[in-house]
Amino acid sequence: MMKNFFSKLFDQKLRSRTISYLLVIIAFIILQLMSSTGSLSSLLKSLLVPVCCYTVAAIGLNLNVGFSGELNLGQAGFMSVGAFTGICVSGMLASMITNPVLRLIIAIIAGALIAALMGYIIGIPVLKLQGDYLAIVTLAFGQIIKSIITNMYLGFDENGLHVSFVENKVTLASGGKMLLQGPMGATGTQRIASFAIGIILILCALTIVYNLIYSKSGRAIMGCRDNRIAAESIGINVANTKMLAFIISASLAGAAGALYGLNYSTLVPNKFDFNTSILILVFVVLGGLGNMTGTIISTTVLMLLPELLRSLQDYRMLIYAIVLIVIMLVTNNAFLQAKAAKLRESLIKGKKGAKLS
Amino acid sequence: MSENNIDRSLILEVEDLGIDFGGLTAVNNLSLKVYNNEIVGLIGPNGAGKTTVFNMLTKVYQPSRGTIRLCGQDTAKMTTVEVNKAGIARTFQNIRLFQNLSVIDNVKAGMHNKITYSPADSIFRTRKYYDQEKQIEEKAHELLKIMGLDSLAEISAGSLPYGGQRRLEIARAMATDPKLLLLDEPAAGMNPQETEELMDMIRFVRDHFHIAILLIEHDMKLVMGICERITVINFGMMLASGTPEEIQSNPAVIKAYLGE
Ligand SMILES: Nc1ncnc2c1ncn2[C@@H]1O[C@H](COP(=O)(O)OP(=O)(O)OP(=O)(O)O)[C@@H](O)[C@H]1O
Ligand SMILES: [Mg+2]
Numbered sequence: 001m002m003k004n005f006f007s008k009l010f011d012q013k014l015r016s017r018t019i020s021y022l023l024v025i026i027a028f029i030i031l032q033l034m035s036s037t038g039s040l041s042s043l044l045k046s047l048l049v050p051v052c053c054y055t056v057a058a059i060g061l062n063l064n065v066g067f068s069g070e071l072n073l074g075q076a077g078f079m080s081v082g083a084f085t086g087i088c089v090s091g092m093l094a095s096m097i098t099n100p101v102l103r104l105i106i107a108i109i110a111g112a113l114i115a116a117l118m119g120y121i122i123g124i125p126v127l128k129l130q131g132d133y134l135a136i137v138t139l140a141f142g143q144i145i146k147s148i149i150t151n152m153y154l155g156f157d158e159n160g161l162h163v164s165f166v167e168n169k170v171t172l173a174s175g176g177k178m179l180l181q182g183p184m185g186a187t188g189t190q191r192i193a194s195f196a197i198g199i200i201l202i203l204c205a206l207t208i209v210y211n212l213i214y215s216k217s218g219r220a221i222m223g224c225r226d227n228r229i230a231a232e233s234i235g236i237n238v239a240n241t242k243m244l245a246f247i248i249s250a251s252l253a254g255a256a257g258a259l260y261g262l263n264y265s266t267l268v269p270n271k272f273d274f275n276t277s278i279l280i281l282v283f284v285v286l287g288g289l290g291n292m293t294g295t296i297i298s299t300t301v302l303m304l305l306p307e308l309l310r311s312l313q314d315y316r317m318l319i320y321a322i323v324l325i326v327i328m329l330v331t332n333n334a335f336l337q338a339k340a341a342k343l344r345e346s347l348i349k350g351k352k353g354a355k356l357s
Numbered sequence: 358m359s360e361n362n363i364d365r366s367l368i369l370e371v372e373d374l375g376i377d378f379g380g381l382t383a384v385n386n387l388s389l390k391v392y393n394n395e396i397v398g399l400i401g402p403n404g405a406g407k408t409t410v411f412n413m414l415t416k417v418y419q420p421s422r423g424t425i426r427l428c429g430q431d432t433a434k435m436t437t438v439e440v441n442k443a444g445i446a447r448t449f450q451n452i453r454l455f456q457n458l459s460v461i462d463n464v465k466a467g468m469h470n471k472i473t474y475s476p477a478d479s480i481f482r483t484r485k486y487y488d489q490e491k492q493i494e495e496k497a498h499e500l501l502k503i504m505g506l507d508s509l510a511e512i513s514a515g516s517l518p519y520g521g522q523r524r525l526e527i528a529r530a531m532a533t534d535p536k537l538l539l540l541d542e543p544a545a546g547m548n549p550q551e552t553e554e555l556m557d558m559i560r561f562v563r564d565h566f567h568i569a570i571l572l573i574e575h576d577m578k579l580v581m582g583i584c585e586r587i588t589v590i591n592f593g594m595m596l597a598s599g600t601p602e603e604i605q606s607n608p609a610v611i612k613a614y615l616g617e
Contacts, residue, residue, distance in 0.1 A: 215479030
């Protein structure tokens with residue numbers, strides 16, 4: 001019984017999952033304690049929700065890049081779609097649903113769904129092709145979404161939604177309000193995001209990705225990545241399989257975006273530009289392709305580090321660069337990984353031996 | 358076991374099959390029949406077009422001429438995926454495993470279309486998910502046992518020794534529950550003892566699952582040992598067809614193999 005439990009715990013699939021969950025929960029508890037005792041600086045406090053958001057977007061992107069093997073350079077675009085969808089939905093429902101948590105959850109789901117829909121639409125033509133077309137198209141998508149939202153004026157009153165792409169063409173009945181104002185984006189948003197919801201969102205994202213990976217879909221996703229021709233030879237439809245990974249990735253970015261958008265009273269569309277997409281990609285690559293725990297750590301460290309090092313002034317970027325290199329070495333180095341695997345093996349053997357004797 | 362009870366229905370019927378790559382005619386005028394419960398060999402010198410035939414049967418290449426019928430059904434309009442669903446599974450001359458998946462997950466991947474639960478079932482871990490995963494776990498172990506890989510189920514496919522990788526490809530192909538199994542040089546890189554074991558396994562697979570097997574192989578001991586009929590091709594053209602004895606004594610075949 002005990003032995004069974006240990007071997008299960010050390011089963012690779014279960015282990016990586018357990019470590020990810022524990023890491024998130026422990027971090028949450030520690031940060032909550034620190035926050036309640038007032039030992040958390042206001043700067044750090046303000047970063048808690050954004051870190052959660054980028055972690056969720058990065059977990060999604062890792063499914064797309066790490067497991068599915070397709071480069072996606074537009075994850076910020078999907079976050080943007082989710083963010084402004086979430087802000088609009090929350091703004092429209094403000095009078096109807098007064099419970100902020102419920103409204104936040106609805107906004108997150110709406111953001112995820114619209115982002116998934118966008119992913120589906122651009123995925124249809126692209127994922128049938130072989131090669132790095134998805135990278136090009138997602139890159140374009142990110143730019144296009146930014147331009148669209150930068151030029152979009154959206155208002156809401158008792159007659160419903162009013163959209164215009166010309167400044168100030170939206171006239172609203174009394175009591176109506178502007179949701180999007182072109183380059184100024186969304187202003188006067190009710191800040192209903194919370195760290196706890198952020199943590200729950202991370203746990204949900206982890207569950208979705210892990211549950212998917214250790215199933216029929218996951219085997220197909222990784223199979224298509226490892227060998228496309230072999231996958232087809234055993235009856236796996238490559239386009240559909242890649243589509244699934246892409247849509248889930250996009251919807252997680254959408255959910256993350258919604259939470260992000262509802263964490264600030266103002267949000268400009270420029271926030272989600274190409275640099276942001278690359279930043280999320282950096283989190284994923286540094287954390288290790290296919291490594292969820294690594295993604296969580298690298299996102300957190302790389303987002304907090306520049307702020308924590310502010311006091312070091314000139315050395316800040318130097319240390320940042322060194323940390324980047326160290327993370328990359330640790331998570332992506334075959335030699336170090338082999339060492340870690342050996343260590344684990346001897347650990348399991350040790351446990352089993354102890355139980356047998 | 359009486360001979361009369363064995364199902365000998367026609368599984369594969371190839372007529373006048375041909376393909377051109379630019380100006381090069383790689384295969385031409387090939388006709389071939391494979392019946393159920395039969396092991397047929399496809400042999401020929403290097404570059405004769407054997408692998409190209411497999412690639413046409415599985416629609417990796419679209420044939421330029423001719424027809425392929427599987428159990429009477431024309432495969433002209435089918436894709437690789439549809440051909441597999443219709444009942445053809447294969448292995449590859451240059452091994453194509455899912456390197457980063459475990460040995461057993463490679464086999465489970467082969468059961469993709471046997472599983473009916475949806476991605477939502479996997480995300481929410483429904484009863485259906487657990488039931489079917491349990492079922493395919495058992496089936497996968499059964500296949501691995503047959504191919505002598507059960508003790509290595511959890512290691513990654515890429516770290517299997519060469520012979521093991523070839524046998525895993527057979528297990529993965531069999532996981533799709535095919536009517537016709539295509540083996541492209543299954544014994545390549547194996548030592549005589551491994552080859553001997555492989556021959557037993559191939560025979561066992563045929564007898565146990567009652568399928569037809571078409572195999573390409575350069576190892577004449579294997580070909581003559583397990584094939585009931587053999588087709589020889591040279592420069593993409595059919596050279597001879599017959600029982601192992603007939604092929605071994607065929608002057609045209611001897612000439613093609615020994616050269617002039
Ligand atoms: N995609 C392709 N494009 C152009 N020529 C090809 C292609 N595939 C195969 N050929 C040519 O077709 C001929 C037959 O090749 P094939 O791989 O079928 O030979 P084979 O009988 O399997 O040989 P071997 O025993 O060495 O595996 C060769 O001349 C090869 O160069
Ligand atoms: Mg060949």
